[in-house]
Amino acid sequence: GDSVTQMEGPVTLSEEAFLTINCTYTATGYPSLFWYVQYPGEGLQLLLKATKADDKGSNKGFEATYRKETTSFHLEKGSVQVSDSAVYFCALSDKNTDKLIFGTGTRLQVFP
Amino acid sequence: DVKVTQSSRYLVKRTGEKVFLECVQDMDHENMFWYRQDPGLGLRLIYFSYDVKMKEKGDIPEGYSVSREKKERFSLILESASTNQTSMYLCASSLWSGGAGYSNQPQHFGDGTRLSIL
Numbered sequence: 001g002d003s004v005t006q007m008e009g010p011v012t013l014s015e016e017a018f019l020t021i022n023c024t025y026t027a028t029g030y031p032s033l034f035w036y037v038q039y040p041g042e043g044l045q046l047l048l049k050a051t052k053a054d055d056k057g058s059n060k061g062f063e064a065t066y067r068k069e070t071t072s073f074h075l076e077k078g079s080v081q082v083s084d085s086a087v088y089f090c091a092l093s094d095k096n097t098d099k100l101i102f103g104t105g106t107r108l109q110v111f112p
Numbered sequence: 113d114v115k116v117t118q119s120s121r122y123l124v125k126r127t128g129e130k131v132f133l134e135c136v137q138d139m140d141h142e143n144m145f146w147y148r149q150d151p152g153l154g155l156r157l158i159y160f161s162y163d164v165k166m167k168e169k170g171d172i173p174e175g176y177s178v179s180r181e182k183k184e185r186f187s188l189i190l191e192s193a194s195t196n197q198t199s200m201y202l203c204a205s206s207l208w209s210g211g212a213g214y215s216n217q218p219q220h221f222g223d224g225t226r227l228s229i230l
Contacts, residue, residue, distance in 0.1 A: 032216040043221035051216040098143045098215045104154035
């Protein structure tokens with residue numbers, strides 16, 4: 001069935017470093033793709049989404065491009081801040097229902 | 113903004129108790145979901161509901177049941193709590209996609225309930 005694979009964490013960076021969190025997916029059709037962020041002690045918040053190939057989602061300096069040819073949706077940010085420390089989840093929409101299929105999450109730790 | 117409210121942030125119960133976790137959303141969403149989140153396992157879907165009184169099992173429904181009597185409220189019930197149900201529980205809601213498949217509707221999450229079963 002459809003699935004999402006994220007890179008293992010934690011990812012540890014210094015403030016102002018460039019961030020990439022890899023996400024690849026397996027799907028028989030053309031799902032919508034999402035990135036969620038979970039700050040400590042909170043629920044998940046939608047960070048960005050893309051609904052078709054070559055779409056770029058962006059929010060708060062984060063970007064991700066829906067790459068059909070490589071079945072990827074990697075999350076990037078040019079200059080991370082300590083406040084970006086959180087767990088990031090990649091997800092795709094299910095083919096037959098309104099469920100989402102989540103990756104296992106990647107913890108990002110940013111140090112000053 | 114969509115608001116999904118879970119009744120408790122922290123809850124401590126004893127083994128064998130019947131436990132109710134409540135979730136309310138204020139945006140008239142058709143879909144509601146219950147997940148549990150455990151370290152290293154990500155989010156796992158317990159149940160979801162796509163309409164009042166309608167429900168569908170998720171990946172790990174054993175030991176749980178749900179109730180959706182009103183559109184805005186979705187309850188998760190632990191029939192007889194056990195220590196392996198100690199976890200973070202997350203509720204979410206979303207708009208119905210129309211049934212075309214591959215929905216582009218995001219899910220909106222509550223802040224979670226951290227449940228400890230002693």
